[in-house]
Amino acid sequence: MGQxxxxxxxxxxxxxxxxxxxxxxxxxxxxxxxxxxxLDNFRQLSAQQSSEGFHAxxxxxxxxxxxxxxxPVNSMLKPNxxxxxxxxxxxxxxxxxxxxxxxxxxxxxxxxxxxxxxxDANAGRRPxxxxxxxxxxxxxxxxxxxxxxxxxxxxxxxxKAPLKLGINGQSESLRDSLQVVGEHISxxxxxxxxxxxxxxxxxxxxxxxxxAWAAGWRTLKSLGNSGSEQQRLAAHxxxxxxxxxxxxxxxxxxxxxxxxxWVLIEAMQHLKQQNIDLDQRQKIFLSDHTRSQFEADRYRxxxxxxxxxxxxxxxxxxxPQEIGGRNFGLAPLLSEGNExxxxxxxxxxxxxxxxxxxxxxxxxxKKWGTAGTAAGLAVATGGxxxxxxxxxxxxxxxxxxxxxxxxxxxxxxxxxxxxQLRQMINNRAKR
Numbered sequence: 001m002g003q004x005x006x007x008x009x010x011x012x013x014x015x016x017x018x019x020x021x022x023x024x025x026x027x028x029x030x031x032x033x034x035x036x037x038x039l040d041n042f043r044q045l046s047a048q049q050s051s052e053g054f055h056a057x058x059x060x061x062x063x064x065x066x067x068x069x070x071x072p073v074n075s076m077l078k079p080n081x082x083x084x085x086x087x088x089x090x091x092x093x094x095x096x097x098x099x100x101x102x103x104x105x106x107x108x109x110x111x112x113x114x115x116x117x118x119x120d121a122n123a124g125r126r127p128x129x130x131x132x133x134x135x136x137x138x139x140x141x142x143x144x145x146x147x148x149x150x151x152x153x154x155x156x157x158x159x160k161a162p163l164k165l166g167i168n169g170q171s172e173s174l175r176d177s178l179q180v181v182g183e184h185i186s187x188x189x190x191x192x193x194x195x196x197x198x199x200x201x202x203x204x205x206x207x208x209x210x211x212a213w214a215a216g217w218r219t220l221k222s223l224g225n226s227g228s229e230q231q232r233l234a235a236h237x238x239x240x241x242x243x244x245x246x247x248x249x250x251x252x253x254x255x256x257x258x259x260x261x262w263v264l265i266e267a268m269q270h271l272k273q274q275n276i277d278l279d280q281r282q283k284i285f286l287s288d289h290t291r292s293q294f295e296a297d298r299y300r301x302x303x304x305x306x307x308x309x310x311x312x313x314x315x316x317x318x319x320p321q322e323i324g325g326r327n328f329g330l331a332p333l334l335s336e337g338n339e340x341x342x343x344x345x346x347x348x349x350x351x352x353x354x355x356x357x358x359x360x361x362x363x364x365x366k367k368w369g370t371a372g373t374a375a376g377l378a379v380a381t382g383g384x385x386x387x388x389x390x391x392x393x394x395x396x397x398x399x400x401x402x403x404x405x406x407x408x409x410x411x412x413x414x415x416x417x418x419x420q421l422r423q424m425i426n427n428r429a430k431r
Contacts, residue, residue: 027066027067027068027107027108027109028067028108028109029063029064029066029067029108029109029110029111030108030109030110030111031110031111035111035113035114038114039059039060039063039111039114042056042059042060043056043060046059046060051144054146054147054148055091055118055147057148058089058090058091058092058147058148059089059091059092059114059147061148062087062089062092062094063094063111065087066087066094066096066109067109071085072087072240073236073239073240073242073243073267073270073271073274073276074087074088074089074236074237074239074240074243074270075087075088075236076088076232076236083097083098083099084096084097084112085097085098088233088236088237088240089147089237089240090117090121090126090127090128090129090145090146090147090237091116091117091118091121091128091145091147092114092115092116092117092118092147093113093114093115093117094111094113094114094115095111095112095113095114095115096109096110096111096112097109097110097112118144121144121145122144122145124173124174124205124207125207126207126230126233127204127205127206127207127230127233127234127237128145128204128205128237129145129146129147129148129149129202129203129204129205129237129241130142130145130146130174130202130203130204130205131146131152131200131202132178132182132200132201132202132203133200134182134196134197134198134200138178138179139178139179139182140178141174141175141178141203145205148244149163149165149202149241149244149245149250151163151250152199152200152202154198154199154200155199155200155201157245157248157249157250157251157252158251159251159281161199161251162250162251162252162253163202163245163250163251163252163253164185164196164199164201164202164252164253164255165201165202165203165204165241165252165253165254165255166181166182166184166185166201166202166203166204166254166255166256166257166260167181167203167204167206167234167238167254167255167256167257167260167263167264168180168181168203168204168205168206168257168258168260169206169256169257169258169259169260169261169288169290170208170258170259171208172208174205174207177203177205178203180257181201181203181255181257181260182196182201184255184257184287184288185201185255187285187287187314204234204237204238204241204260204263206230206231206234206259206260206263207230208230209228209229209230227262227263227266231259231262231263231266232266234263235262235263235264235266235267235270236267236270237267238254238263238264238266238267239267239268239270239271242254242267242268242271242276242278242282243271243276245281245282246276246278246279246281246282249281250281251281251282252281252282252283253282253283253284253285254282254283254284254285255284255285255287256284256285256286256287256289257287257288258287258288258289258290259290259291261286261289261290261291261296262290262291264284264286264296265291265292265295265296265299268284268296268299268300268303269295269299271299271303272299272302272303276303277303277304278303278304278305279304280304280305280306281306282303282305282306283300283305283306283307283308283309283312284296284300284305284312285309285312285313285314286312286313286314287313287314288314289313293313296313300312
């Protein structure tokens with residue numbers, strides 16, 4: 001049986017599969033029968049200036065992207081089928097096989113199926129990207145989802161007018177998500193909300209798996225950390241949109257609401273696996289997050305995102321936020337440890353270390369109380385429990401006052417006792 005016919009944008013020579021490491025033609029893409037005809041039709045349609053042409057361009061671009069990396073950021077691997085892949089987009093899916101007809105390292109792509117998902121995305125049964133505007137009746141979505149991330153008239157993707165994108169958490173419907181995410185993007189600030197009404201925003205809508213998910217129920221085993229099928233599909237879509245924005249040099253502000261944090265952080269992980277550098281043009285805000293803020297902080301630094309905003313997250317005192325988002329209070333400390341090891345200049349490491357040690361002790365006292373902390377200290381050191389309790393109480397009560405009274409401690413804005421101590425130590429070390 002011969003090879004399937006090849007799909008190419010132009011005439012491609014028969015030796016299109018170059019030797020391993022060549023950067024010339026890339027992989028060949030093959031398709032049979034109706035899929036070949038469908039792709040030919042979409043390629044012709046993509047030249048038209050219309051909404052249909054816009055969607056056709058997205059499909060053609062997705063197909064051509066398979067010539068590069070074997071696993072684009074928006075592709076998924078099928079369990080127990082190492083050569084089967086699925087490229088995920090808002091309005092379609094492309095299922096394909098990675099094969100090597102030449103028995104070498106070089107692989108080519110054989111398209112197995114193309115599924116157009118416009119009806120499901122339109123009906124809110126499928127993750128998709130929507131443009132959202134504000135009218136007299138409130139937030140309203142566009143007439144149909146868009147397969148590609150694009151500039152808007154009011155938000156052109158510059159540093160002063162970045163694209164604003166939101167990802168919803170639990171919600172009963174797309175309409176419900178519009179209202180909720182709009183509030184979270186504006187951070188509850190009336191002026192920001194008024195500005196958002198003028199500019200609009202874009203929403204990656206993640207439909208609920210079922211009524212229980214929409215109502216906020218989670219499995220006890222994962223507490224929301226495993227991700228649903230819809231969330232996994234949405235994460236690959238978000239990764240693709242992040243990469244599109246990067247290729248276009250766009251500035252983007254991403255806001256996740258509730259369980260949307262799982263989608264956003266998972267997308268960042270996909271980009272990190274391919275060592276993407278976002279050149280500090282994209283930033284994130286986790287609003288009422290239910291997935292570890294330590295993971296988010298680690299990936300935003302690894303991707304070279306814009307981390308200039310000190311306030312990049314906010315969460316209520318709920319159980320999913322405390323367990324999934326803050327890791328019982330340890331996530332902020334883990335983030336500071338990661339910053340110390342990977343992102344702190346050598347001359348400032350001593351102060352940062354002291355700050356983390358102070359905050360760890362403060363966290364233990366607040367979490368377990370002075371008696372619990374003292375008991376643990378006594379057991380660990382083999383000391384007297386009563387004496388340990390007295391020492392912990394005295395230190396915890398007196399340390400903030402003592403540090404604040406030291407020369408130079410008042411030279412800096414007070415954020416916390418640990419931060420005061422860090423700045424004082426680092427500044428003295430630099431003298």
